[in-house]
Amino acid sequence: MTKTLHKVDLELRPAGKLGTIIVAGSLLAGCTNAVGVTEQTFETTANDGGSAYYAQFANPLPDDPNYFPVAVWHESLMDAQDAVTDRSFGINTYVELTTESNPTFAHDAGSYVLSSTPQSSLNGFVLPDEVDMWGKSGEGVWTGAWPGEAPICEPEESRCGYTVLEETLAKAPAGAMVYANFGKGVTFWGDDEVGTHFTSTYADVVSADNYWYTDPNICDKTEGGTRFEEPRDLTESECRLAANYGHTVKQIRDYIQPAGSKPVWGFVELGRPFSDEKLPTVTPTQIRAAVWQSLIAGARGIVYFNHSFSGQCASQHVLRDCDEESSTAVARINNQVSLLAPVLNSDTAEGILSAEGAVNVRVKVYENHFYVLAGSAQATKQTASFNLQCVGSTDVEVLNENRTLHATEGAFADDFADGNAIHVYKMPITNCAAK
Known part of the structure; x- marks a missing residue:
């Protein structure tokens, strides 16, 4: 710092x-x-990492003060129009692409790509998502399996999340910027030592995805309520609150050692990222508030979870496929962020x-x-x-x-x-x- x-x-x-x-x-x-x-x-x-932070990496993201990362998570680019359409919504960065995607479409549209595919032509390498939740904190033996395939660790009840990250990190292209996203294992279930180890050890840019507006369990005392010395369930007004997205960003920033040494990006859901039809769909007003609370808390980028698993529009491409009014609103939010990029980067x-x-x-x-x-x-x-x-x-x-x-x-x-x-x-x- x-x-x-x-x-x-x-x-x-x-x-x-x-x-x-x-x-x-x-x-x-x-x-x-x-x-x-x-x-x-x-x-x-x-800002965390300093103004020239990205320049130290191979094929880096821009250090141009007019660039502020506004990304979508795990999107597909099947033709050139996909990337052009995403740009019209204010998306300038992809954090992970599907295996059949062509990253050239993103570059041709003036966007940037971070991917778990170790290609030196890309702008960064992505570590496995939410390892803190399915691999958990520990240095046990990783079987090489992914969630849902087979037991993750050997023996099965052991913890091997640190091993998963270490072994995957070894595949990163030389000099590449490394990105990692974490989940509830860091923000709710682990202690400060676990949070610091996950966020400080493996990646150059980190985030955490807590969906405060739509997650059915996040208000429980075992999750969002762990912020209190004596954990308790959060009330609806305490839980479904935009300021909590800023709380998540601040929590990750506080874990990182040395303090202020690397950027933290905010993570915000679009649509309804859960399959239960009774759950709410995040609104444009809530999306805007979550984005800005993340920025107020010091986020140096925004990543959207652009998948909706239920509701009126179940899609892997919410911005492209779903409600035009919402997509227009998100584009307006992103345009405001882009116009203020020099300010946010100051x-x-x-x-x-x-x-x-x-x-x-x-x-x-x-x-x-x-x-x-x-x-x-x-x-x-x-x-x-x-x-x-x-x-x-x-x-x-x-x-x-x-x-x-x-x-x-x-x-x-x-x-x-x-x-x-x-x-x-x-x-x-x-x-x-x-x-």
Whole structure:
């Protein structure tokens, strides 16, 4: 994790210190001004891995600030039009392709491919999915079998997930970026040591897929409820909440050692990724909120689970095959993310924002502006207030909402209608200039 110290010139002020405040579980501290000192400083933290992270690998993903990974999981590319269609939805990356797919179609469309097929022409290598759940934590003997084929470990009751990853990793092309996705073994069932080992040891980019809106079991005390010291079932309003997608990203980021050393990507479902017809289908509003909560939590990419196993449209290609209204909405979300890619790829300002309300926040610094990403952390309506240093009295643009607020000496407030409410604020840095 790289931190940069910025110096800021201010007028002479009396002594004072902004108190600390809890914002959705995070401790934010203000700056200190000493008597007679006319210079104030604030720190910015680089994104996990740093801006040039991908460049170290063979045939890498771009380090272009205008590129932000928006991917689909295990898609097929049977002809050139498939890749063109996916691009129209804002998809620029594939994390795994079916064996019969032609990755050339993706490259011709300007997209990138990570695959478990060890080809040096691809942009990364994908390790087996959710090994933490079916191989479990351990260094036992792997039989070479996959889930549903035969016993995984030898002896059958032993644990061999670490062995699965080690043996598969040996097949990766030299210098390739390695990607791994984990599941409930890391986020719910294992202890911190297990989580750190899985996320820190094998891959260069990691994610975890917890489907908070649609999973029938995730609210149980043995899953989502394990976050408490005394595990308990989550209430519906605690569980079916966009902020939990950010919680998953933060949990994985917290496991990784050294801290901030590699990117974490967020994972969001489309459609209904379970076969039970009684389960809900995720809505466009929920998808948008889950994506932005992941970004607020520090995700450096987004992966969509683009398969739906029940409901009105059971398909392996939800964006291509299913409800046009939903696909259009996802395309709009991805376009907003793409337009803000330089902002999302910029540094995060630390210790300059205080907030009152159940909100998750992240402050980005880009071209002498602050961008405050804010998402509700509670299911019910609320008004949250913000106080941002180095802003003064100025207009605050609320991006993608066609409205403007006003900050008075850096203070402003806004309504959050429900647990899916997301606002992105843009304002100039007026009271101080970074040197």
